[in-house]
Amino acid sequence: MATRHLGPADDLQVRSxxxxxxxxxxxxxxxxxxxxxxxxWATSLASWGPVVRxxxxxxxxxxxxxxxxxxxxxxxxxxxxxxxxxxxxxCAVLEATVSExxxxxxxxxxxxxxxxxxxxxxxxxxxKIGAVLLTNTGSVExxxxxxxxxxxxxxxxxxxxxxxxxxxxxxxxxxxxxAALKYITMGRDADPRTVNLCVRxxxxxxxxxxxxxxxxxxxxxxxxxxxxxxxPTVIVAGSEDKMTPPWHAHHTASVIPGADRxxxxxxxxxxxxxxxPGFLAEQVxxxxxEHVTA
Numbered sequence: 001m002a003t004r005h006l007g008p009a010d011d012l013q014v015r016s017x018x019x020x021x022x023x024x025x026x027x028x029x030x031x032x033x034x035x036x037x038x039x040x041w042a043t044s045l046a047s048w049g050p051v052v053r054x055x056x057x058x059x060x061x062x063x064x065x066x067x068x069x070x071x072x073x074x075x076x077x078x079x080x081x082x083x084x085x086x087x088x089x090x091c092a093v094l095e096a097t098v099s100e101x102x103x104x105x106x107x108x109x110x111x112x113x114x115x116x117x118x119x120x121x122x123x124x125x126x127x128k129i130g131a132v133l134l135t136n137t138g139s140v141e142x143x144x145x146x147x148x149x150x151x152x153x154x155x156x157x158x159x160x161x162x163x164x165x166x167x168x169x170x171x172x173x174x175x176x177x178x179a180a181l182k183y184i185t186m187g188r189d190a191d192p193r194t195v196n197l198c199v200r201x202x203x204x205x206x207x208x209x210x211x212x213x214x215x216x217x218x219x220x221x222x223x224x225x226x227x228x229x230x231x232p233t234v235i236v237a238g239s240e241d242k243m244t245p246p247w248h249a250h251h252t253a254s255v256i257p258g259a260d261r262x263x264x265x266x267x268x269x270x271x272x273x274x275x276x277p278g279f280l281a282e283q284v285x286x287x288x289x290e291h292v293t294a
Contacts, residue, residue, distance in 0.1 A: 113137025
């Protein structure tokens, strides 16, 4: 698909149920079919940028920063973190940006996909979502299934838990930290410019928020919520994804009633929106054409 531009964004502030302010950007024509994009842990809405640039310019695209990320407000207490809070935020964004009687395609990457699955039982989600795209994500057993650390299973899970919930600074951006983040998050043949974009976003993420969300991911179990998603669902995995290996895609497909057989893309790591933007944009376009109208 040819690269196109959706024009400048309209910036909004949306208040979630507990008062947390979320930064939201809306691009494209007001009367276009709507797509809502939810980003991953430790980055920002900018991680969807390569996909947005590949989308049909007639689409209306809604992006938002997860709480504690980008320009959204950081929760003041630990009570502001949890999968139910992610669901609150997504539903608040849907209420603010998807008009009554219309439906949107919602796509989530990693924690963004977990956000969608956590919302599966919400009335707002059912009322406003026509189709779902999940990429590089999981609903349960995240540290247990991770292959980031090549150690025997119990030790690998412990190491992953420590990595996810550590609030420590990641150190200066240099060749060593760049190589480490590439190993953890991306495929072996990832483009250096894409790697640098990933590294920049991760280094810019607030360490406290990153660690607290990591602790949430360590104990995540949202199968029951995911099982209540009835919208048609496409699930995508990367063959080299160490953080959410393809096992998760197959498990998620077995949980969500409307899910198609998962698609596994060779050579792709965990950062699907950066590593395979054209493919994901194509999948979003198909879901819009089949399940959503303006």
